[in-house]
Amino acid sequence: MSIDASAQTLRRVKTIPVHRVLPDFARDPVNALADIGGQVGGELVRLSLGPFRPYLVTHPEHVQQVLKGDWTNYQREGMFWRPLRRLLGASILGEGRPWESSRKALQPLFTTRYVASIADRLAETITARMDELDEYAGKGQPVNAAEEMAGIVNDAVVKVLFGDKISRADGERLAPAYHTAAGSITFRLLMPFMPYSVRVPGDRAFMKAVKTIDDVVFPVIRKARAEPGDGSDVISALCGLRGDDTEGAGDRQIRDDLVSVYGAASESTATTLTWLWPQLDAHPEVAARLYEEIDRVVGPGPVKPGHVAELRYTRMVLQELLRLYPAGWIFPRMAMRDGEVDGVRIKAGSQMLISPYATHRLERFWDRPLEFDPERFAPEEQPRRHKYAYFPFGGGPHQCLGQHLFYVEAPLLLGAILSRFRMRVRTEGPFIPAPAASLRPRKDIELDVVRVGHVTGGTR
Template sequence: MSSDVDASRTGKARRIPIYRTLPALARNPLRAFEEIGRDTDGEVVQLDLGLHRPYLVSRPEDMQHVLRDRADNYVRDGMLWKPLRRLFGNGLGMDGPDWARSRQLMLPVFSARNVATIMDELTAALTEAVEELDPYARREEPIDTRVEMTRIIHRALIRVFIGDGMSTADADRLGHAVTAGFTSIGPRLLLPFVPDSVPLPGDGAFMRAVRLADSIVTPLVRQRQRDGATGDDLVSLLCRARDENGDPLDEELVRNDVVAMFAGASETSAVTLTWLWVVLDGHPEIAARVYDEVDRVIGDGKPGPAHVPKLVYTKQVLQELLRLYPVGWVIPRSAKETDVVGGVEIPAGSTVLASPYLTHRMERYWERPYDFDPERFSPERSGRRVPSSYVPFGLGAHQCLGSHFFMVEAQLIVAIMLSRYRVRLRDSAPVVPQAAATLRPRGRVEVMLSYRSPQ
């Protein structure tokens, strides 16, 4: 049991009988989840889902406890992680010694200094990928935003992290495999206690996605190993790495880390950027300020790395977007030993759901939490924020490695898109969030692009 907790204040968690509110849950699971958050005001409670009874954690200090201070006790296992293990294998996407070694190896790749060195390449890849949207603008046809944002993100990731070893067609196929993996995992997420040997819907599609990812990444790893892995790309870096005995990582570990990095980077970024167009369409006054900033900063030129630090308001919009729509809406963990969180006993083996989605909507930390207000992230107001009340990239041991990369990439995408096109939603019906492995918009989000200046 955690030593820094006053045991006299320790009690059993209040149980929230979800099955009683099942109709509400079935209609809109996220709304029901939000209501629980509001009613309990961040208290650690246990959700009674029948066979499954996870604990819900959302106060900043409790998030710190679970994700940072006692990360050794709250591990990636059970819900979400057990099914994902089939895609990621051991390494960066999981926990334990293989994870620790991979994280250590990858840290320098994501440092602000290294991201600065790949900015030209990143800009070129993003510009080419965005320009492929031209035919839609010319023909006045809608684009499926998630599909196109995913394509743009994948092209950039492959170019800057994998180099020239992968064709555009393979980049798109790998992207497709990762998206299919995340989509088909749904039933296993809802039923984490069902053993792998019992088939569930989505398993077939999931295993096809795993095989497809293998068929693209494994030959690439072998190729790099044969060539001596001299390049600066991520695959070469991993192939050159040595473990504590001086031995190279085996082929499977390199494959696992490439897939985990790719999956962690692509679905999250693409879904966030899909939300961006939805939110800008719903807030014309904020959109106008973003267009103005892009025009002022970019002028008649082409967006490039030097513009990024000047896209200040655009960055605030992206930060606020990640507050209201944190794609990692719950971060599941499994308690190894019995512990106490927020005065509540968490028995060994329990699932703990740390929820940035709820933290970001708590009135005690955020004024008018449901309003979209990028001014919250102005330099003056940012300084007043309660530590760990803003956690879209997680916290502690597993905190996102790509948060800086994402911000830079997203600012560039906004600048490239908006200096070229006016973007508006095809349909003005409200877009509803859907709580899957990530917080996605429900259904297709279609946008229309029109050129801002004659071509």
């Protein structure tokens, strides 16, 4: 039925006035959206943010409609995507022909089979970093959780993406540069209507970080094209897959593909795992069960890809961590033409804000939504949940390709760390999300690294 034919059945949407939205949104946008979604019980609402009036979409059925059912109408366009495009380009996070081209090139590289083929390299690279943690433990020197997770994950991802075509020094430049870029667009995300002719806080740091990324990636691409490899690393495979691409892909298209994949595989995993340590500290019963499983399956190590399937409770912990702290906390969309969601007319050009962080906290769909409880992901619980009540990797045709990699990479990392160490949180909470492109704690989380043999009351 067309919009005009059913106009009499359309309803007016509730609008949250600017004086109720703006102060909380400016201070803590992540929780502000979750609070509003909870207050309205998942109904579609409109947020008045001065000249900017987006819709907040949190109900699983409405999320499914926007991300999957009517996905061609609700696209990754508009003011929210402008700052990200400056970092990621027109690639897998774009729309239209660039997205189709990137999806076609990248999808074969992130199947279950391909991820399994690179799992040994992931495990070996992660294990190699454990000696560094042992040095911290021996010196009694604390580590920064975000930096340490980023460093370990970065080593593994760089090895998979670039193989031996990149120096360790250049590889180590990527993680801080990407982290800076993702964190320095805060102002642009909160005030997306601000013209780019006006310099705002974070712009200078952002552009410097993007230049660093380009300075690292472009020479590696040129080297990979000049000296084709066996295709076992992602850059070689991409160069091979795009070898006959005559639609202007070139080095820039491969660069955009690589940077997008790097963000999904590195920044997202490291950010998510940063949130784990405060949760284990606050829930000793969960920590004890996780330690027991890793002690039993991995033993003293080293961790192997074959261990991943046996780390069942570890996977449940990761799933619950992604529920409470999805790295991609917001998925903006723009209506390309007039549409309808939940009986509300959506005009072309309207911005739609979808937040897994908010949906994952709705009491209508989650019992005790703010409590960290991996048991909710026990296999027998799975059929009771609406598919789009839980979507940390997005959904529909644009669902993140990196989810298979996450569920191999993250268990390997936890298996490697917890088979040898316990991480004790020394920073006092609470830990509030920062307003950044990926969900990260606002303040640093410092950890004491303790060797397993020295843990009082430990399992070994």
